[in-house]
Amino acid sequence: xxxxxxxxxxxxxTVAYGRSQVLQDVTTTFASGAVGLLGPNxxxxxxxxxxxxxxxVPEQGRMRILGLDVAxxxxxxxxxxxxMPESDAHIPGMNAVSFVAYCxxxxxxxxxxxxxxxxxxxxxxxxxxxxYRNVETYSTGMKQRIKLAQALVHDPDLLFLDxxxxxxxxxxxxxxxxxxxxxxxxxxxxxxLSSHVLPDVEYACDDVVVLDKxxxxxxxxxxxxxxxxxxxxxxxxxxxxxxxEPFFERLxxxxxxxxxxxxxxxxxxxxxxxxxxDVFALAxxxxxxxxxxxxxxxxxxxxxxxxxxxx
Amino acid sequence: xxxxxxxxxxxxxxGRAPRGRAWAVIAAxxxxxxxxxxxxxxxxxxxxxxxxxxxxxxxxxxxLPQILAGDAxxxxxxxxxTPATFRDFFDKQDLFVFxxxxxxxxxxxxNDRRANALQxxxxxxxxxxxxxxxxxxxxxxxxxxITWVPAIMLLIVQILFAGNFTFVRNNFYLFPAxxxxxxxxxxxxxxxxxxxxxxxxxxxxxxxxxxxxMFFSQALFGVLAFVTGDSSLSWIAITHDxxxxxxxxxxxxxRYRTPWPMSFLMIVLLVVVSxxxxxxxxxxVEIVA
Numbered sequence: 001x002x003x004x005x006x007x008x009x010x011x012x013x014t015v016a017y018g019r020s021q022v023l024q025d026v027t028t029t030f031a032s033g034a035v036g037l038l039g040p041n042x043x044x045x046x047x048x049x050x051x052x053x054x055x056x057v058p059e060q061g062r063m064r065i066l067g068l069d070v071a072x073x074x075x076x077x078x079x080x081x082x083x084m085p086e087s088d089a090h091i092p093g094m095n096a097v098s099f100v101a102y103c104x105x106x107x108x109x110x111x112x113x114x115x116x117x118x119x120x121x122x123x124x125x126x127x128x129x130x131x132y133r134n135v136e137t138y139s140t141g142m143k144q145r146i147k148l149a150q151a152l153v154h155d156p157d158l159l160f161l162d163x164x165x166x167x168x169x170x171x172x173x174x175x176x177x178x179x180x181x182x183x184x185x186x187x188x189x190x191x192x193l194s195s196h197v198l199p200d201v202e203y204a205c206d207d208v209v210v211l212d213k214x215x216x217x218x219x220x221x222x223x224x225x226x227x228x229x230x231x232x233x234x235x236x237x238x239x240x241x242x243x244x245e246p247f248f249e250r251l252x253x254x255x256x257x258x259x260x261x262x263x264x265x266x267x268x269x270x271x272x273x274x275x276x277x278d279v280f281a282l283a284x285x286x287x288x289x290x291x292x293x294x295x296x297x298x299x300x301x302x303x304x305x306x307x308x309x310x311x
Numbered sequence: 312x313x314x315x316x317x318x319x320x321x322x323x324x325x326g327r328a329p330r331g332r333a334w335a336v337i338a339a340x341x342x343x344x345x346x347x348x349x350x351x352x353x354x355x356x357x358x359x360x361x362x363x364x365x366x367x368x369x370x371x372x373x374x375l376p377q378i379l380a381g382d383a384x385x386x387x388x389x390x391x392x393t394p395a396t397f398r399d400f401f402d403k404q405d406l407f408v409f410x411x412x413x414x415x416x417x418x419x420x421x422n423d424r425r426a427n428a429l430q431x432x433x434x435x436x437x438x439x440x441x442x443x444x445x446x447x448x449x450x451x452x453x454x455x456x457i458t459w460v461p462a463i464m465l466l467i468v469q470i471l472f473a474g475n476f477t478f479v480r481n482n483f484y485l486f487p488a489x490x491x492x493x494x495x496x497x498x499x500x501x502x503x504x505x506x507x508x509x510x511x512x513x514x515x516x517x518x519x520x521x522x523x524x525m526f527f528s529q530a531l532f533g534v535l536a537f538v539t540g541d542s543s544l545s546w547i548a549i550t551h552d553x554x555x556x557x558x559x560x561x562x563x564x565x566r567y568r569t570p571w572p573m574s575f576l577m578i579v580l581l582v583v584v585s586x587x588x589x590x591x592x593x594x595x596v597e598i599v600a
Contacts, residue, residue, distance in 0.1 A: 089431050090428065103435065110325065124319060154435075
């Protein structure tokens with residue numbers, strides 16, 4: 001596959017709120033297509049997006065979006081970018097279609113075109129029937145959809161979606177992810193999906209940038225990152241979770257990574273040529289009874305856990 | 312089967328307006344919102360009542376001598392317009408300027424802050440200055456509609472009823488005076504109200520704060536004037552500063568002992584402070600360090 005130019009580039013970017021550095025010397029790129037910006041709460045994801053939009057001026061470093069320097073061509077960038085904020089945001093006193101059309105006009109669309117696009121994107125995001133209702137009467141899920149609609153109305157080349165599935169019920173969440181996936185894979189819109197929900201990113205995105213405590217931990221295509229440089233096993237053990245620590249210590253001492261995913265389920269990453277026998281041997285040595293062991297398909301969760309060092 | 316109309320997402324291939332016009336979109340959107348409210352239309356109509364009264368007065372001044380005999384000539388001269396009539400018109404409109412400022416201005420930024428709309432606005436290709444200018448234009452448009460427009464209309468009505476240009480020729484400075492004072496008043500009031508509106512998420516609080524500042528400064532001046540027996544401290548109330556500058560513009564005797572440049576300086580200071588407040592408060596993200 002031909003290499004395409006990155007849509008977003010950060011070069012030694014540091015952002016601080018007062019004395020607290022939220023992004024620390026971040027250098028990374030976001031490829032075209034759908035890229036997940038993954039990290040725990042407080043990792044600096046939203047700050048990174050706000051800095052890219054020009055809301056926050058970094059203390060140092062350079063950022064480029066679609067080949068344009070953020071510090072120089074902020075308005076030109078914003079004309080080609082759509083932003084779906086994390087928190088509830090709307091323009092008060094307007095119904096949905098007026099609000100979205102107004103956003104289109106603000107982005108430079110002629111009034112008639114903005115109104116036509118507003119109707120189209122509202123149907124696209126699933127708010128066609130509710131488009132004449134005041135936005136303030138919308139449910140949380142509908143507010144998420146209207147935020148996507150206002151970000152889309154001017155047909156951006158790049159979308160920043162900040163936690164787009166927050167507060168949505170399972171069905172609404174699936175529909176939102178389907179929209180995000182469709183935009184990136186069928187409509188030619190590049191997007192950066194910021195989230196702390198791993199399955200969302202795994203479903204909708206091709207690439208991922210993992211951020212933790214203001215630093216990039218890992219970045220690249222999800223498929224490549226998930227390629228096991230070893231094997232992953234899922235164990236179900238009889239020992240109570242509270243007594244598993246000695247077993248974990250043995251695993252770690254032997255160079256195996258592990259983390260508990262449920263009360264009695266443990267995921268173990270065996271690097272190199274090792275296999276299930278090594279796990280059984282270590283379990284026996286720790287007097288842990290393994291009830292069930294199966295080779296597991298590596299997930300983004302494994303990548304994330306390894307990158308962030310979560311247990 | 313292919314649907315008649317594809318309701319899926321389509322790329323946009325149409326034209327885009329050159330940058331720098333977003334303020335006009337904000338202004339037009341805001342004006343449309345208020346015009347759509349019946350209560351506000353009623354308020355606008357009420358604020359024009361003085362215009363109609365003055366128009367009748369001008370008609371009487373121009374036509375009474377021809378209708379009646381004797382004492383009517385004296386009555387006509389009583390009704391005859393003078394430059395002070397136009398200055399007085401602005402004084403009497405102050406009540407409506409206050410009400411419209413609170414009704415329109417209090418929520419202009421406060422409501423956007425409450426709804427987190429600033430990050431929506433500022434993620435579009437517009438600058439913070441364009442946003443502020445657009446909001447300023449909304450309030451200024453309505454204030455000029457109840458001050459400058461009726462005052463200029465009165466001048467035109469005077470010419471029409473008198474059937475000659477004598478009054479206007481003798482007082483030609485009234486056109487620029489009316490325009491200058493109306494724009495100063497609307498600009499200062501709008502800037503101050505917008506700055507206050509940016510300080511809170513509650514339009515009700517902003518309205519109360521604005522009213523309190525106006526009344527408190529006037530009351531403070533009243534007390535000080537009573538104690539000192541001197542009106543040279545009128546600069547502490549912005550309404551009095553506007554009155555002083557207005558008197559100077561209309562070439563009338565000043566009503567307070569404060570030199571008019573001092574009052575003008577206070578007006579400039581208020582605009583500068585308002586600008587600084589807006590610069591600090593209108594941001595896409597609020598940082599609490």
